[in-house]
Amino acid sequence: MSAEQKAAHREGTAETEARRRGEAESGACDKGATDKGSGPTAGRNLLFLREEELRLAQDLLFFGYRDFTAGADAILGELGMGRAHHRVLHFVGRRPGITVGDLLAILAITKQSLGRVLQPMVEDGYVVQTAGAADRRQRLLTLTDRGRALERRLFERQRETVMAAYREAGSAAVEGFRRVMRGLMGAEARSLLRSIEDEPAGRERAR
Amino acid sequence: MSAEQKAAHREGTAETEARRRGEAESGACDKGATDKGSGPTAGRNLLFLREEELRLAQDLLFFGYRDFTAGADAILGELGMGRAHHRVLHFVGRRPGITVGDLLAILAITKQSLGRVLQPMVEDGYVVQTAGAADRRQRLLTLTDRGRALERRLFERQRETVMAAYREAGSAAVEGFRRVMRGLMGAEARSLLRSIEDEPAGRERAR
DNA sequence: CATGATGGGTCAGTATCGTTGACGCAAACC
DNA sequence: GGTTTGCGTCAACGATACTGACCCATCATG
Numbered sequence: 001m002s003a004e005q006k007a008a009h010r011e012g013t014a015e016t017e018a019r020r021r022g023e024a025e026s027g028a029c030d031k032g033a034t035d036k037g038s039g040p041t042a043g044r045n046l047l048f049l050r051e052e053e054l055r056l057a058q059d060l061l062f063f064g065y066r067d068f069t070a071g072a073d074a075i076l077g078e079l080g081m082g083r084a085h086h087r088v089l090h091f092v093g094r095r096p097g098i099t100v101g102d103l104l105a106i107l108a109i110t111k112q113s114l115g116r117v118l119q120p121m122v123e124d125g126y127v128v129q130t131a132g133a134a135d136r137r138q139r140l141l142t143l144t145d146r147g148r149a150l151e152r153r154l155f156e157r158q159r160e161t162v163m164a165a166y167r168e169a170g171s172a173a174v175e176g177f178r179r180v181m182r183g184l185m186g187a188e189a190r191s192l193l194r195s196i197e198d199e200p201a202g203r204e205r206a207r
Numbered sequence: 208m209s210a211e212q213k214a215a216h217r218e219g220t221a222e223t224e225a226r227r228r229g230e231a232e233s234g235a236c237d238k239g240a241t242d243k244g245s246g247p248t249a250g251r252n253l254l255f256l257r258e259e260e261l262r263l264a265q266d267l268l269f270f271g272y273r274d275f276t277a278g279a280d281a282i283l284g285e286l287g288m289g290r291a292h293h294r295v296l297h298f299v300g301r302r303p304g305i306t307v308g309d310l311l312a313i314l315a316i317t318k319q320s321l322g323r324v325l326q327p328m329v330e331d332g333y334v335v336q337t338a339g340a341a342d343r344r345q346r347l348l349t350l351t352d353r354g355r356a357l358e359r360r361l362f363e364r365q366r367e368t369v370m371a372a373y374r375e376a377g378s379a380a381v382e383g384f385r386r387v388m389r390g391l392m393g394a395e396a397r398s399l400l401r402s403i404e405d406e407p408a409g410r411e412r413a414r
Numbered sequence: 415c416a417t418g419a420t421g422g423g424t425c426a427g428t429a430t431c432g433t434t435g436a437c438g439c440a441a442a443c444c
Numbered sequence: 445g446g447t448t449t450g451c452g453t454c455a456a457c458g459a460t461a462c463t464g465a466c467c468c469a470t471c472a473t474g
Binding site for chain 1: 257260261262263264265266267268269270271272273274275277294297301315362365366368369370371372373375376377379380381382383384385386387388389390391392393396397399400403404
């Protein structure tokens with residue numbers, strides 16, 4: 001059924017550009033479903049657009065996220081590490097002195113999963129653990145020079161990908177990208193992200 | 208063959224040259240976040256923004272992608288399936304009659320990895336394999352009613368997330384989101400995505 | 415100061431998803 | 445009729461995640 005709708009709707013082929021524009025204009029608003037066309041196919045077309053719109057979003061997120069991480073993954077692979085190591089480097093680098101508990105909350109994994117990744121990183125000299133000043137049960141995590149260097153290397157690799165995409169898309173698109181990505185996040189992730197943004201690297205944590 | 212594809216996939220593309228040319232440009236700067244005047248600190252601020260900008264992108268992609276998939280993951284978990292099953296449902300649903308080889312190219316995984324996921328899905332009646340008409344070595348993959356129903360369920364779950372994000376961000380932001388995500392993709396993924404978009408479900412593949 | 419709660423580490427077992435390498439088979443191609 | 449191609453499969457392995465249980469050091473409180 002829906003397949004027939006799609007086939008019927010798309011007679012031409014290469015006007016992808018015009019199609020995308022049309023989606024952007026009419027698609028992203030939930031209400032006002034029939035304000036566009038007054039023909040009998042208006043509602044059906046709108047439904048089609050909304051469906052194709054999401055399918056496209058699924059594709060974009062799948063391919064885009066994969067290629068975004070591909071460069072860093074290659075570097076990590078050479079060092080016998082994985083994406084989980086990169087996450088630790090990234091978030092510890094972003095918040096030096098972060099506690100294990102806070103890192104667990106950000107990564108949303110279990111203690112055991114983190115331990116398997118973190119412990120070798122401490123042994124190999126990428127991360128140091130220091131007892132908390134106020135609460136000495138805490139193990140505050142900080143990157144060593146070596147850890148910072150690796151994080152920097154992964155960072156530069158991804159910077160190429162992201163900056164190329166940003167430049168290609170333009171600054172207005174970047175703002176839109178940020179808004180949509182933030183919208184995809186749940187309430188918890190949003191507040192976590194806010195707290196990360198409000199406490200950039202090098203500043204003391206106020207908790 | 209597949210190994211070469213993978214190797215090529217991980218390699219960076221010709222985007223880097225453009226990056227070096229535009230290195231000092233501010234094309235990816237946030238809109239009006241700070242002064243872009245030519246004071247003594249302008250260069251430093253620009254560097255800072257570009258760095259923080261990427262760190263933010265990393266955060267957004269990490270949290271956003273995770274929450275984007277979280278809803279579908281929960282449904283899949285109840286059925287004893289994982290994200291890999293969803294990808295099969297999604298891409299087979301998008302291109303009914305796709306060959307195993309083409310699906311492998313899209314997913315960029317090995318035959319073995321796909322087989323471990325695909326075989327149970329065939330046995331459980333989510334996917335059917337039919338011999339190719341022209342080339343009978345091919346096993347053309349199509350969703351059954353049951354497969355379509357599950358895909359639809361996962362689709363609706365993600366639709367809520369994405370549509371909420373789109374509505375919240377606005378249609379202009381959606382267009383920007385698409386442009387940036389497309390820019391994150393490498394050349395291979397782009398051409399794959401193009402071929403998917405140009406051959407929507409229900410139409411014969413022209414290869 | 416004893417007691418319970420908390421931050422963190424660890425052991426044991428399990429599941430998903432990915433990998434490499436090699437081999438088999440049927441159909442297609444030249 | 446030999447070679448290539450499309451697909452399936454066996455065996456072994458590795459990374460990342462999970463649960464449940466248990467331990468230790470430290471903090472906080474009665």
